[in-house]
Amino acid sequence: MLFRNFLAICAALSFWAVSVAAQPLLVDGTKTVFQRVLTRPAAVLYDSANGQVKEQVPAFQPYYVFAVEGDWKQVGPSATRAPTGWLKTAQSVEWKQNIVGAFTNAAGRERQLLFGSEDELRWLLNHEALPQVQERLLAEASAGISQGENGVVSVEPEEFVNIREDLYVMPILNFVEDLHPLNYEDILLMEVASVPLQAQQNQLQGNADQGVGSFDVGIVFVLDTTQSMEPYIVRTQKVLNNTVQKIAGTEIGKLVNFGAVGFRDNIEAVPALEYRTRILADVKRRDDQSEVINAIGGARVAVANSPGFNEDSLAGVEDAIDKIDWAQSASGDPIDARYIILVTDAGPKDPRDPNARSQIGVQELQADAEGKNIVTMTLHLKTPNGGQANHAYAETQYRALSTFAGRLFYFPIEGGSEEAFEGVATRLVTAITDHVRVARGEGALLSADEAGEDLVELGRAMRLAYLGAQRGTQAPDVIRGWISDKAVEAPQSLAVEPRLLITKNEMATMAELLDNLIRLGEQSQGGDDALNFFTEVRGVIADMATNPDRRLNTEADTLGGALEYLEQLPYRSQLLQMTEDRWAQSAMLRRSIIDGMRQKLTQYRKWLFDPQVWTALHDNATDGELVFAMPFDVLP
16 A cells, blocks of 8 residues: 555644644545535625624635534635635535536537536437427527526527636536437536626727727748758748738738747757747737748748757747737737647657757647637648658647647648648638638638638637627526536537646646656666655655645555545546556556656646736635646646
8 A cells, every 4th residue: 555654654744734723624535635615696704603794705706614513614715824704504515626617619519508407408418309409498598588498597608718818717516427328428417606707797898899890810830941841931931922912901901910930950959950949020910011921031941950850840839829929018909819820841859859849748738829729720741751650640749739629720731742732821821811801791712611611610719719808708607507518419529628726736736746756757667666666756745745735645545646636536647547566567658657747747837937827716815826727638
């Protein structure tokens, strides 16, 4: 049994050190997970059980539970400070896991309905006329005439609410894992409560013409500028020049903005490459786009060969996400729809490659981009130089990178044909400018067939996100309701993404633990070393547990069990289930887990130092109590 023996003394000392101050109660059967509740509408905080009223509290405010006396709970918003009052138990809802739901962009699927009970949701899922019944219920709910018929209590907002940019708390109170009746794929049936942080919806600000007509886009080309890419850079400049000529002097021309990033490879390995990445032209609202056209035309290719066939394209994409001024800092008016077009004939450096700049993998990079409402499109030139082995590897990586709102934006150019590349690039840029035309009520240059369903729906997704931000759209204001994570009519589409509402202290704990596991795992080679690895892990966890900000279960039977608040989530990972025996069995498995941990650790560190990621749920929250709605697929 892991984490026993000498750890018991360390754990006891740790408990004594942090129990001097009042602590919330633990969830039954756990060592480190605190009890939490959400307040019901009209809940009141009292100074004592059966005492005097202190204040009325917002609906569904998260509180920690410090004591229970009969029908009363002593509560407080912070786990590290004294409780602030007492709630009647009947005025609270138990919140067993700190998980919340985040609506995905509804482009390409129907808006989802929330039902009063699990059975009523199952009734719709199993209805033989599901599409017709759903259409009728949506129409009634939108018109405000449903009156709770068939158990409908609310409906998903029409516009997209980006939880990364405007945190809303839609706690998942309960969930049931099942199979979707249409295709038998896994689904979660979730009981949720919707809690916008703002009590009132924000209204549109400014002049009446600041509606959809002001919707603008930013297109940043991320260009491979290594030796083989010269003809494609010339073609990219031609596509951009032709596009600019067509929209120059028009309203569309004022709303389409361009930028460019160049990338090569590790200059420490090959100094003659001159740079790994370079911002060729930032995104700006320009009347004259010649600056960008000239920057691309002046992007001469490298004079030296890179170390290996693959290039550091992920570094270029990462800079396009992080260093391009999408927020338009000077004006404070962010670019509304954001597109990266990656152009390369090589695969990306694997994070394990010593010449790669970053240890972030394609999945973490894609999640970060989509969280910032940036879609990455890849034009992959399958030139003969690469060979089939590299093309297959590169395609797998770029397909994972180039997804947005559940749709794929990977465009292979077979044989590296220059003419085919120019045609696809022209179609992409034209389709993006069409996103602005449609938003303004104008006709698109490309037909739906010419653009393709994915690009048409991408435009709708971007408009929904823009409208949601402009109108201050919030999650539906309901007390409780049941909804499926997959769209009831289209189970291939994710409708509500479960996320962990994690505190900064909890993410810092995960980062510190992963850092230690990576360090120890790298020292673990053979089977005997693997057994020693677990002995050393026990000591590391015991040391970490002495810090009251690092809540770890020192009695867990698995590696991931030390992070006890993850064990009850509808989420599985190799790390969470790793035991001493499994770790010792396979060197390849250990290598895979260590590489995955390293990529996630790099992303955690980026988030930890990004103040825009974190939100306070209550007044005077400490830095460690700030929260972030973390996607499950980047959990350890």
